[in-house]
Amino acid sequence: MDKKDFIQTEILEFLPDAVIVHCLGKIVFANRVAAQLAGADSAQALIGRSIEDFIPAKNSDEIKRKIKTLLKQKQQYSKWELTRVDGKTILCEVASTVIKYRGRTSILTIIRDVSERYRIEEELIRQRSYFQQLFENSPDAIIMVDNSDRIMAANPSFLEFFGYSEDEVKGRPINSLIVPRHMEEEADGISNTALNGKVVKKETVRMRKDGSLVEVSIIGYPIFINGVQVGIYGIYSDISKRKQAERDLHESEERYRKLIEYLPEAILVHVEGKVVLANEAAAKLLGAPGAEDLLGMEFLDIMHPDYLEITRIRLKMVLENGKDIPMREQKIIRYDGSFLEVEMSATWFNYKGKDAVLSIIRDITERKKAEETINRLAYYDILTGLPNRVLFKDRFMLELAHAQRNNQMLAVLFLDLDRFKSVNDSLGHRIGDDLLREVASRLKNTLRKVDTISRLGGDEFIILLPEVSKEEDVKVVTKKILSALQKPFLVSGNLLYLTTSIGVSTYPKDGEDMDTLIKNADAAMYKAKDMGGNCCYVFADSINTEVRERIFMLNELKDALAKGQFILEYQPRFNLKTGRINGVEALLRWRHPQMGLMPPAKFIPLAEETGMIIPIGEWVLETACALNKSWQDAGLPPVRIAVNVSARQLQSVDFPQTVNRVLCNTGLKPEYLELEITENAVRGNVEMCLDTLDRLKEIGVSISMDDFGTGYSCLSHLRRKDISILKINQSLFRDLNGGQSDRVIIGSIISMAHQLGIEVTAEGVEEKEHLDALERMECDHVQGYVFSKPLPRESIEELLKKHGGTSNVFS
Incomplete structure (x- = not known):
């Protein structure tokens, strides 16, 4: 490449248009813009390709002819359709000239994509056509006037509406043509506003060619070309029928208003909840100074609270369904705050073109008094x-x-x-x-x-x-x-x-x-x-009342377990040192369908006497163990669950086997079960009971002595290794703050138990002072309302989540 070709190439590379040089139909040079236009990866990718690769087949012969002509004329300008690498066809303006490139006769072609420009031009033509059709075919009368208020164009609807021909209106001032003399000032104001670039909307009167007047709606739009206002579009709509309907409606409403005003019954018309019309009878009924004082008032404000919601529903039915509500008895509130018994109806009503409700209200005070008197005579002792x-x-x-x-x-x-x-x-x-x-x-x-x-x-x-x-x-x-x-x-x-x-x-x-x-x-x-x-x-x-009650309770108790009437509640036990829950006591309740929730004292003695306590106790044991295992499976902190054991159960030779079977069935480990016995439970057959306790201890469950100090003295039994927990009854520490002797007794019991390796639980703790005193005496555990009453399953689970782990209830 000589120096001249090099300089030409560099210049062509930086032109903003696509430039190619082709010789004998093959591209020998292309700049980067040409590559972008053709959709090629680079200009180099175009070198050596045939011109025909970018020409649609339908245009191939025509382009060949143009190239032959170019070689004779030396220069040529034309439009070509070209095909890009991706197959997309674009419209281009092409300028070509014959040059010497590298010593050979070649053609230099400058290409510019004009697809978008032509699309916009076609769209403008289409829009002009659309607007022209809209202008010509619109049912509204439309004109275009210039800045001198002279008509430049009028559509057929305008000419027909006002009775003119096109020659009669073109170039004429619009206001001199259709504006009555007495309205010229108003018309000039409309024109001036629109000519100042503002949209004008006006309902007024205009004049036809025959001199007749017609009510019209006028909308004036300013016309801008290149930011300069050149005139106004004027759109005229015939509103004569609507205006007449409005006048007729107004006359009808006026008649209704006068009729309502003179009716003897109270009438209120309300739109969107607000009173818009009221008569003097309504003012008198409500105790208002006059009918005008009721206007603007919220209609529902006069409703008695007992009837507010039903009235709201009825009014909604009237407005949405057009359903009339006949006279209904209810109470309203008068101006002075007093209540009044009335009958009220509600009917849909058209008030000035809006959905309204017409309510007729009738005072029935005297009628109610008469009815009350008749009712009293018929049903009450005089x-x-x-x-x-x-x-x-x-x-x-x-x-x-x-x-x-x-x-x-x-x-x-x-x-x-x-x-x-x-x-x-x-x-x-x-x-x-x-x-x-x-x-x-x-x-x-x-x-x-x-x-x-x-x-x-x-x-x-x-x-x-x-x-x-x-x-x-x-x-x-x-x-x-x-x-x-x-x-x-x-x-x-x-x-x-x-x-x-x-x-x-x-x-x-x-x-x-x-x-x-x-x-x-x-x-x-x-x-x-x-x-x-x-x-x-x-x-x-x-018949003795107690016997009848006993028979009734016995019959009900027989079916209570099968009918699922027993439930368990759970009371947590807290470690006094850590403040965490370390045990839960399962407490039996009977939810009777007629007598409600009954505590154990109401039915346990009868169940004990009849032997029903055996299956009931087994249900309690299995339910409590299964629940405790489910807590552990759910990831709750492991705690020991305590179940009360009756004397009848303790004296049953099969009771240890029952406990073992329940633990196996539920999968609960023995160390998480505590069996609570009372002092009196071992009185009947002491040896047999103690043998049962030994067998239970072998299973691995814990034994606690419940209600210690309230029954038969079992101090000698504390020396046995069966008892691991001693539960002090509330009656022993109820007066703990009252005297030194009570503190000495409690302290001695706790000390004695600790010396025997037995933990102590104080149950029924209800006061903070008792809690503090028990803590000073080194009591191990506490249970009672000071922390929690017995709870249903869901509540005790929430408590376990909160205080079963590291959370301290005392903090």
Whole structure:
């Protein structure tokens, strides 16, 4: 390459356009821009390639002809379609000239990609066409005016709407053409605003060629070309029908307003919850100074709290579904804060084009008073205000059905006042009536709200006690009644003493219908009279109450285990030195469907006596061990779980085998099971019990002596190696802060136990002072409400997570 070719090549390399040199159809030079245009990796990759490689086949012949012409003319400008390396076709402007390159006749071609420019130009043409079609075919009247307010173009809709031809409007000032004289100033203001580059929207009146006026909506848009405003687009829409509809609606609303204003019933119209229309009747009903004072008020603010939510729901139904709500009774709040009983309806209403609710409110105070009077006469005793026999029967039937469904008791009490006739005879019926009213008042104050007291007539009263658990509860009530009526009555200055005789019958024992129960209660009342009065007699009380309860409990206990009514609660035991949980006691509870949650003291003695404690105790043992193993499997800190063992279990020769089997079945290691026995448990057969303890100790479980110091003295048994833990009962340290002797006793027990290698647990600790004292005495463990009451499974697991590891409960 000579110096001249080198200089040319360097210049061509830095041109911003693509440059190639080709000789006899082969590329001999390409700059970097050419490589980018062709999609090649480098300019060198193009050297030696044929020009035809980049020419679409359809254009090949045409390009060959252009090259032949170029060789004659020496220079040529044209558009070529070229194909890139990736196959994409691009449109290019091409300038070619014939040159000498390296001594050979060659063609230098400069190529510029104009694909995007042509695309934009085509898009502009398409948009102009689209706009022209939109302009020509729009149903709205559209014009273009210049900065002198003269019409440059008007679409067919404009010409048709205003009645002009194109020649009549073109070049004419728009305002002189369609603006009435009296509105010229307004029209000039619209034009000036739009000519200042602002969008204008206006509803007004314009004039057609025939002089008729038409209501229109005008939108004026400024037209900019290259940032310079050259005119305005004006869009006119016919709004005559809408305006007429609005006038008609306004007239209709005005008629409605006048109608509402003069109606005698209270009417409120509210939109989006706010009152927009009210009449004077509504103001009077609500105690407002005038109807205008109600405007803007939140409609729901007048609703009584008991009716607020249901009113909100009803209004939503009206607005969303158009469903009318007929008159409903409810309460509202007046201006002075007082409550008023009303009837209220709600109807959908169109208020000035908006969804509204029209509410009619009617005062029913007088009607309710009349209904109340009628109801009182029909269902209540006029003298005392107590329910009469009709209402008593209604309530009885309801409570009887409830008792039957839920397998509950109910009781009927028949009362007759002792020596009331003498009051009437000596002081007159007026004093007697006053006395009956006082008796009724005392009875109401003595009984529950769910109980029903009725006056049958004269000095006889009958009482219904629903939801009674047992007859003992009824006797408690009768004692309260007797006590209340024994106190002297002061009636019209007379100090009167009165007593009553009460007969009791219960469902279902003494009858299953009202008449039978009242008859039996009446018979029992006469029995009470025979006994001298001022007492209570229970119908058919020959069966001992305790025996009946025992039979009931026994029957229920038989099925309790099979029905899954037993549950366990868990109380944690804390190490006084570390403050961590090191044990949990499993405590049995009976969740009875009628009697609720019962503690062990209520049923364990019966279970012990009947032998049912054996399967119950085995269930407790297996449940507690399985749970403890699950805690360990879940990664909770290992603790010892304590299970109470009854005397009956301890005296069973198979009990150690049962414990061993449970440990094997659950996978719990023996060192994590503690069996709690009481001092009294070893009294029956001492030798057998001690042998059982030896066998249990061989298994590897821990034995604790529960309630130490409260039962039979077992001090001699402490010397045995079976006992590893001594549990001090709360009764021994309840007065720990009260005297030196209590502290000496507790301290001696702890010291003695430690000398024998036995740990000491204080259970039932409820006060911080006791805790501090026990810590000073070097008690090993504590258990009680000072830290935690017995807990369900979920709660004790959370506590184990918190205090079973390194967490100190004292910190």
